[in-house]
Amino acid sequence: MIKGHPLKGAFVDFIKEQKGSALFSYVEKVEEGDPIRFYENGKEWYKGERFYFKDRDAERIFAGLGSVSTIQSAKDNRFEDIEAQWDQLMSQASVHNPYDIYGTGPVAFGGFSFDPLQSQGEEWSRFASSFFYVPEMMMTVYNGDTYITVNMICEEQDSELLFDRIEKRKQTILSHMQHPSEKESVLMELRTGDTCAWKQSVQSAVDEIERDDELKKVVLARKVTAVFDGTVPSDRVLRRLDEGQPDSFVFAIEAMDSCFLGASPERLVKKRAQTVLTTCLAGSTARGATAEEDTELADALLNDGKNRIEHDYVVQMIRHEMQKMCHRVTVPKEPVVMKVRDIQHLYTPVIGEAAEEDSILRFVQTLHPTPALGGLPGEKALRVIRELEGMDRGFYAAPVGWMDYRKNGEFAVAIRSGLVVQNEAFLYAGCGVVRDSNPETELEETNMKLRPMLRAIGGGNE
Numbered sequence: 029m030i031k032g033h034p035l036k037g038a039f040v041d042f043i044k045e046q047k048g049s050a051l052f053s054y055v056e057k058v059e060e061g062d063p064i065r066f067y068e069n070g071k072e073w074y075k076g077e078r079f080y081f082k083d084r085d086a087e088r089i090f091a092g093l094g095s096v097s098t099i100q101s102a103k104d105n106r107f108e109d110i111e112a113q114w115d116q117l118m119s120q121a122s123v124h125n126p127y128d129i130y131g132t133g134p135v136a137f138g139g140f141s142f143d144p145l146q147s148q149g150e151e152w153s154r155f156a157s158s159f160f161y162v163p164e165m166m167m168t169v170y171n172g173d174t175y176i177t178v179n180m181i182c183e184e185q186d187s188e189l190l191f192d193r194i195e196k197r198k199q200t201i202l203s204h205m206q207h208p209s210e211k212e213s214v215l216m217e218l219r220t221g222d223t224c225a226w227k228q229s230v231q232s233a234v235d236e237i238e239r240d241d242e243l244k245k246v247v248l249a250r251k252v253t254a255v256f257d258g259t260v261p262s263d264r265v266l267r268r269l270d271e272g273q274p275d276s277f278v279f280a281i282e283a284m285d286s287c288f289l290g291a292s293p294e295r296l297v298k299k300r301a302q303t304v305l306t307t308c309l310a311g312s313t314a315r316g317a318t319a320e321e322d323t324e325l326a327d328a329l330l331n332d333g334k335n336r337i338e339h340d341y342v343v344q345m346i347r348h349e350m351q352k353m354c355h356r357v358t359v360p361k362e363p364v365v366m367k368v369r370d371i372q373h374l375y376t377p378v379i380g381e382a383a384e385e386d387s388i389l390r391f392v393q394t395l396h397p398t399p400a401l402g403g404l405p406g407e408k409a410l411r412v413i414r415e416l417e418g419m420d421r422g423f424y425a426a427p428v429g430w431m432d433y434r435k436n437g438e439f440a441v442a443i444r445s446g447l448v449v450q451n452e453a454f455l456y457a458g459c460g461v462v463r464d465s466n467p468e469t470e471l472e473e474t475n476m477k478l479r480p481m482l483r484a485i486g487g488g489n490e
């Protein structure tokens with residue numbers, strides 16, 4: 029007789045029938061939950077395989093621990109390949125989910141690197157060019173309600189032991205224990221890279237745009253390296269981002285001793301049944317010191333020719349691609365201003381209606397990279413980036429997010445982000461270069477965009 033959890037018997041029987049190696053997943057509602065705490069508490073057992081994701085509206089928050097299956101692809105058709113592997117895993121799965129809530133039950137969390145053809149930087153060695161975790165344990169908070177999903181894959185002889193082990197861990201992690209907080213490390217050095225050379229590459233992009241009638245925009249990024257006297261406490265960095273950037277997507281994804289994390293204002297795509305939301309976000313200015321100055325800056329941004337053109341390239345491409353994939357697309361005529369803590373942007377939200385069974389990955393594949401992060405036209409801009417940037421963006425500016433077993437999900441564009449590896453943090457920021465760009469102004473813009481991550485790692489002024 030099997031005692032204890034009501035699903036233990038079903039699990040043991042399922043594994044017996046399947047002869048192992050299929051996914052068993054169940055969802056429970058719990059009284060309350062703090063996903064950041066869940067993430068931190070999971071460190072002891074799951075360090076190196078955790079994720080966190082909060083959307084801009086904090087409507088849905090996820091924390092995932094461990095990986096019962098890691099889906100990876102380095103193939104040319106990486107989007108289709110990831111989807112095929114996910115379909116394969118789900119086709120044999122047994123899902124016990126009494127809740128009709130997106131983002132509960134089996135979810136794969138991860139992303140796709142910005143450009144698999146960029147030569148790989150050493151700092152990104154822990155990250156495959158595209159990978160997703162199916163967590164062993166996941167907390168989903170939706171509208172104040174908390175759900176726990178447990179996923180298990182095992183061999184026949186291990187099933188009872190595994191079930192009990194995970195159940196015990198789950199209880200411990202949920203029991204409000206707090207992990208002893210990580211030791212703060214001291215920032216020793218901030219290497220900003222060769223800013224003159226970077227400005228020179230902005231000028232080269234402007235020259236290229238002037239020479240080539242077809243090339244309209246190229247987004248160039250730079251990297252700043254922060255060196256600490258000890259391990260960078262990524263859990264703390266995540267907590268600071270979460271508390272300090274309430275209007276952004278906040279994400280973290282660990283891969284062994286590395287953690288990529290950030291607070292991005294930009295949605296790539298969100299899909300719920302037939303509804304698809306995407307974002308045009310390009311054109312930037314500073315926040316004002318007073319409410320009045322802030323409004324003046326926003327008005328100036330809305331009326332600035334260079335920023336409007338830069339923004340419009342993004343709208344053109346997104347509208348065009350969305351019209352191919354959806355039977356109805358709504359795009360406002362004019363952008364509005366989106367304000368986040370350190371910066372304001374021109375923003376045009378786009379809504380499409382697609383077939384319910386369409387996978388979110390189809391939209392990710394088609395939209396990434398939008399001209400907000402790549403340029404216009406896309407392929408040509410990518411070639412210029414490879415030539416001028418001279419670094420590996422890794423997952424910076426790339427799609428990071430989740431998809432569920434019904435092919436819904438959400439992906440942010442992973443900007444305002446950084447990669448933490450042991451005692452170093454690599455922070456990235458870029459900006460759209462068009463015909464009228466000025467290298468000095470673009471450099472200042474990247475400095476403004478680096479601020480949230482600098483503050484979160486403890487290297488920036490408040």
Ligand SMILES: C=C(O[C@@H]1C=C(C(=O)O)C=C[C@H]1O)C(=O)O
Binds near residue numbers: 312401
């Ligand atoms: C490239 C970045 O941001 C992108 C570029 C913007 C711009 O050029 O105005 C604005 C928002 C983002 O789409 C970044 O933050 O690193």
